[in-house]
Amino acid sequence: MTTQYYTATSIDGFIADADNSLDWLLQFGDGSGDTYSAFIAEVGAIVMGSTTYEWVLEHHVNADADHPRPWMYEQPTWVFSSRELPGVEGADIRFVRGDVVAVHATMTEAAHGKNIWIVGGGELAGQFHDHGLLDELILGVAPIALGAGAPLLPRVISHPPMRLTDVRQDGPFALLTYAVRG
Amino acid sequence: MTTQYYTATSIDGFIADADNSLDWLLQFGDGSGDTYSAFIAEVGAIVMGSTTYEWVLEHHVNADADHPRPWMYEQPTWVFSSRELPGVEGADIRFVRGDVVAVHATMTEAAHGKNIWIVGGGELAGQFHDHGLLDELILGVAPIALGAGAPLLPRVISHPPMRLTDVRQDGPFALLTYAVRG
Numbered sequence: 596m597t598t599q600y601y602t603a604t605s606i607d608g609f610i611a612d613a614d615n616s617l618d619w620l621l622q623f624g625d626g627s628g629d630t631y632s633a634f635i636a637e638v639g640a641i642v643m644g645s646t647t648y649e650w651v652l653e654h655h656v657n658a659d660a661d662h663p664r665p666w667m668y669e670q671p672t673w674v675f676s677s678r679e680l681p682g683v684e685g686a687d688i689r690f691v692r693g694d695v696v697a698v699h700a701t702m703t704e705a706a707h708g709k710n711i712w713i714v715g716g717g718e719l720a721g722q723f724h725d726h727g728l729l730d731e732l733i734l735g736v737a738p739i740a741l742g743a744g745a746p747l748l749p750r751v752i753s754h755p756p757m758r759l760t761d762v763r764q765d766g767p768f769a770l771l772t773y774a775v776r777g
Numbered sequence: 778m779t780t781q782y783y784t785a786t787s788i789d790g791f792i793a794d795a796d797n798s799l800d801w802l803l804q805f806g807d808g809s810g811d812t813y814s815a816f817i818a819e820v821g822a823i824v825m826g827s828t829t830y831e832w833v834l835e836h837h838v839n840a841d842a843d844h845p846r847p848w849m850y851e852q853p854t855w856v857f858s859s860r861e862l863p864g865v866e867g868a869d870i871r872f873v874r875g876d877v878v879a880v881h882a883t884m885t886e887a888a889h890g891k892n893i894w895i896v897g898g899g900e901l902a903g904q905f906h907d908h909g910l911l912d913e914l915i916l917g918v919a920p921i922a923l924g925a926g927a928p929l930l931p932r933v934i935s936h937p938p939m940r941l942t943d944v945r946q947d948g949p950f951a952l953l954t955y956a957v958r959g
Contacts, residue, residue, distance in 0.1 A: 606916065606939075606953070607790030607929045619935040734788065738939040738955055740930045747789045749924045753801040757788075757920040762951045764944040771788070771951050773920055 596706060598699070600713040600720040601634060601733040602747070603768070609744035610715055615650070619739045623767055626735075630765050634733070639709025640702040641668055644719040645676035646745075656683055670712075671705050673698055675719055695722045721750045724775065732757065732773040735765065778888060780881070782895040782902040783816060783915040784929065785950070791926035792897055797832070801921045805949055808917075812947050816915070821891025822884040823850055826901040827858035828927075838865055852894075853887050855880055857901055877904045903932045906957065914939065914955040917947065 603620050604610055612619055620626075643651075657663055666672075666686030673689050674680065675698075682688050691698050702711050713720045713729070723729045732748070752775065761772035784792050785802050794801055802808075825833075838846055848854075848868030855871050856862065857880075864870050873880050884893050895902045895911070905911045914930070934957065943954035 604788075605790070605935075606786075606914075606955075608788060609790075612933075612935075619938075622936065622938070732788075736953065738941045740932055740934040740939075742928070742931045742933050746924070748922045749789075750922055751794075751924050752922040753787075753794075754804065756801075756804070756949065757922075759920045759946060759949055759951055762944060762946040764941060767938065767941055769941055769944045769951065769953050771918065773788075 596639075596703060596708055596710060597730045598711040598713065598723060598728055599731045599733055600715075600723070600729060600748070601735075602715050603735040603737055604747045605737055605739045605741040605744070607740050607742065608747040609741040610717060610747050611650075611745040612741050613743040615646070615745065617650070617654070619741060620737055623737065628766065630735075630770060635668075635712075637710050638670055638712045639706030640711045641670050641672040641714060642698070642702060642711065642719070643672065643674055643714040644716045645674060645678060645680060647715045648674045648676070648680060652681070652683070671702075673702060695719075695728065696726050699723065699726075699728050717746045717748045720748055724748070724750055724752070727776065729775045732775055734769075734771045734773075736769040736771060738767055778821075778885060778890055778892060779912045780893040780895065780905060780910055781913045781915055782897075782905070782911060782930070783917075784897050785917040785919055786929045787919055787921045787923040787926070789922050789924065790929040791923040792899060792929050793832075793927040794923045795925040797828070797927065799832070799836070801923060802919055805919065810948065812917075812952060817850075817894075819892050820852055820894045821888030823852050823854040823894045823896060824880070824884060824901070825854065825856055825896040826898045827856060827860065827862060829897045830856045830858070830862065834863070834865070853884075855884060877901075877910065878908050881905065881908075881910050899928045899930045902930055906930075906932055906934070909958065911957045914957055916951075916953045916955075918951040918953060920949055
């Protein structure tokens, strides 16, 4: 069981632009290629922050108000939020707040040996890292500079460094995998 | 002749940390490996900003005040600065200010068909890009997150995107090469 933060990023470490848009990313398609399929098949539990969740609601689920689309994930999904947020019909979404440690324990149980995917944002991934719970970082680096926006991972991880475990080209992206711990 | 911005960066797009230090980078050695040797052999002219230049003076040339070390480059080097800065004995260093376009023309002539290397910082590389003069971006991505610091390339380059032309592992680094134009 690995706790993974898998995200697309610009070369300069932003996961959304200064207007909280992903247009820079979506020009390359919806991200549903072989790399994602292989990744998601090994995921047993998902967690995201409220900004990420609300982005998905607005741009995917409710993009067409008259014809809402179903939730994308079969896995149980935890959403960290200090606010009341709407759920999605037919989806297993669990709203939580506070410390990530207890939630991680619950997710580990629910994942039945499969991986935990931290979808984003960077601050939530950072909180898992703060508690030594982030095992792996997988970056789909888009051939894009954004200059400003939502930070990939607002933490210092330098001594010891991470360990680059895989490097490959994935279409227009560079796919970089890092072991974060040990 | 290619105008290249070749630099080390953290995964989150910083080329120096919040204290303007490169300690996070230097833990991996002084960067004088095969990749650098092959790169520098094709360079005919070098340009950097004043912050980069002063870093080199302090940490390399004058690191030991009693025994100054020689300048590292045989190629003529242009330093952009609005201030008066000291030169280095025996080095071909040309201090300039203002617009990058005229300097680029002079450098192109001096390079005799070889490449132009923009050492940094990000703002200077951005100014070359603003004038359509940045051809290639080569990133040595260190397995490090910094969270804050000097930005890699404070510009938006997204529509059209760059083109990833090479991806490889280079020791602990991922080496990513992008065609910036066309």
